[in-house]
Amino acid sequence: MxxxxxxxxxxxxxxRGAELTALLDRVRPxxxxxxxxxxxxxxxxxxxxxxxxxxxxxxxxxxxxxxxxxxxxxxxxxxxxxxxxxxxxxxxxxxxxxxxxxxxxxxxxxxxxxxxxxxxxxxxxxxxxxxxxxxxxxxxxxxxxxxLERLDAVLEVDATSRAARIQAGVYGPRLAARLRPHGLALRHFPQSYEFSTLGGWLATRAGGHYATLHTHIDDLVESLRVVSPAGTGESRRLPGSGAGPSPDRLFLGSEGALGVITEAWLRLQPRPRWRARASVRFADFAAAVAATRAVAQSGLHPANCRLLDPAEALVNAGVTVGGGVLVLGFESADHPVGDRLARALELCRDHGGEPDGAPDAPDAPDAPGEPAADGGGAGAAWRSAFLRMPYQRDALARHGMVVETFETACTWDAFDALHHGVTAAAHRAVRETTGGAGVVTCRFTHVYPDGPAPYFGVVAPGRWGSTVAQWDDIKAAVSEAIAAHGGTITHHHAVGRDHRPWYDRQRPDPFAAALTAAKSALDPAGVLNPGVLVPAR
Incomplete structure (x- = not known):
């Protein structure tokens, strides 16, 4: 292709074709x-x-x-x-x-x-x-x-320790194919999985498909090898260490500003044998949030725990619901997980949730190559749409619509105020910049015992020739609202050049000074990705 x-x-x-016609019909109003x-x-x-x-x-x-x-x-x-x-x-x-x-x-x-x-x-x-x-x-x-696309080999597999030494330029599907004969997998599935590389995941601290436990690529790193203008370094391969600040943490999320990650040892997992999944409907969004928090704090550790608000469920799954849909999935290589799903559904019922039909194939074997389990019913419909979202975004952009997403993370006690503040700021900015009405959606991509990672979407009418400026205004307004309510400017999309103004305000000043010093030590001439993370010279 x-x-x-x-x-x-x-x-x-x-x-194209019927899909394009249906897409335009949805946004035409x-x-x-x-x-x-x-x-x-x-x-x-x-x-x-x-x-x-x-x-x-x-x-x-x-x-x-x-x-x-x-x-x-x-x-x-x-x-x-x-x-x-x-x-x-x-x-x-x-x-x-x-x-x-x-x-x-x-x-x-x-x-x-x-x-x-x-x-x-x-x-x-x-x-x-x-x-x-x-x-x-x-x-x-x-x-x-x-x-780095030519540096794409799996150099070594340690089946005993369940780890592999992998070059940074390998794309997601190719990596999975090369690990499959060993019965192992990285099980890291960002939405960009098909078109992104291991090095990109590491350099941006990418978030994968798992909603709990192994949420970021950080959790899977055993050691890194990095080339910088000051020399090449490789951290020692260890399951854990208390020997000072972690050298790997300096380069995870460094976005190519401190060095070029050329290879890494990654922790692997056996391919799952059991999975169980379901989706749950709620009549009230606050109750849906409370149920999601209960599951996140239960110790059940679902592979997927994705809450869709009513707008997200309608726009991207074609599901009409009053309070939202919670998509649940469990998987394991060692034991059946149907009992975990059953307990999660009990927690949801405690908050007024009703399963969307019977659980989908409880404890069925995992299909080769698939990411973590998604719920049946509304969840299955949403997953199909999820894989098409970037393509649909491009089609709407070609037709003069403003379509984009922004994500953050906050503690559970701060979510209600952040959700209201960000949603209000987005609607207000859409009206001021486009002169029309827009749709603002929200879903949780990841959940932690102490807070969720809300992922917002905006669809609004634009004026061809002005849609970039319109989005920039909306993005600035939303970013200010996120900062005002204590959220992070990014949970897994990285900083780049576009998030720099808010990242500079989020990080502590002493850390900014230390990062700038590290940049000077590793890249004295300032040639590596100038303007990312720290000001260009």
Whole structure:
């Protein structure tokens, strides 16, 4: 299949036909005018600026100046990225795209960039939605994107300790396929799973599909190997250590600003043999939240515990419900889990929840390659929509709609105020920026004993040519509301360049000073992903 240069995923999987008709029918009541399609320009019509540098002969074989390559690496996959691509607005494409074939190539490329004041942008699958891979690098002579896709091997499997040494450029499906013969799996399934890499997950502290326990890639890391302009380092492989601050934690979430993660030892799990799942309907949203909290604090540890508010259930699952739908799933490689699901359903009934039909295939074997269990009924409908959401976002963006998401996390005691504050801010910003009504949805992607990770969505009518500015205004208003109510500016989407203003306010000043010092020590010339996490020099 062919990857789309301008939008999400594969060209062949784009929304079309009956799916497109149904999608436009759902959003048509929001817009006074009939949505018109704006197809993407051809790469040949983009008028990209010529490369400002040429690689030395020793690196030339690794580098590409092909316009299609440069265009595909110019932006991430946020709404504002997609719309700018649709307008042919690629102001800062990389001058070159370099694909190292071995770790030594990474070091050589960084040496060249350091000598010549060239920004080096580490790149996994390019699925960033926060400006994390965009070469916005004023003050540098040029920009080179380091695409690690050729470093994609599973180098070693330790079946005894259930771990594997894996290169950072491997994509999710390929990683799963290479571990399957060993009966093991990473079981980390972000929504971008098909189009993102291990290195990208590590560099952004990605959140996976699990709602509890192994929620972030951090939980699965045994050790890291990182190449920086100051040298190459590798942490010792250990199940745990109290020897000072963790070296791995410095690079997890560093977004390529401190070094290039080239490989890692990851903790693996046996492939699940049992699963049980169900979805539960509620007539009252507050009761649904209370039930979700009860499950999160019960010690049952569901693989999936995803609460959809009524708007999310309707827009993305086609389910009409008064208070929301809780999607529950359990899985295990060691024992049946039907009893855990039964207890979770009891907790839901204590708060007025009613299962959406019979539990789906309790204790049925897990299907190969599938992520953690999703509930049947409404849950199954939502999961099907979940996999199509990025493609549908792109289709609506082509038709002049403002469609995007933002996520956070807070403690349970703060959720009610945050939910009301963020929802009100989003509705107000939609009215002020678009002049029309919009839909604001909310779901929980992950839950912890002390709080949820709410994930909000906005669908609103836009004015073609102004939708990026409209979204930026909505995003700023929502981000201010999140900060005002004590939430984090990001739970799993990373900081990038787009979240920097709020991240700077969220982190403690002494930590900011320490991070800046670490950047100076590891990247003295400031060439690694300038402007991400700390100000560019």
């Amino acid at each position: 062919a990857r789309s240069w301008w939008g999400w995923g594969n060209v062949e999987d784009a929304v 929001l817009s006074a005018a009939e949505p018109a399609d704006h197809p993407p320009p051809a790469v040949a019509d983009l008028d990209l600026p010529p490369p400002r540098v040429a690689p030395p002969a020793s690196l030339a074989a690794l580098c590409s100046a092909d316009p299609a390559d440069r265009a595909a690496h110019a932006h991430g996959k946020a709404f504002r990225d997609v719309v700018r691509n649709l307008h042919g607005d690629l102001r800062h494409p990389p001058d070159l795209v370099a694909r190292p074939r071995r770790e030594r190539d990474v070091a050589d490329l960084l040496d060249w960039c350091t000598r010549e004041n060239i920004a080096a942008i580490p790149y996994g699958g390019g699925s960033s939605v926060v400006g994390g891979v965009e070469p916005r690098c004023p003050g540098h002579r040029a920009a080179v994107t380091l695409d």
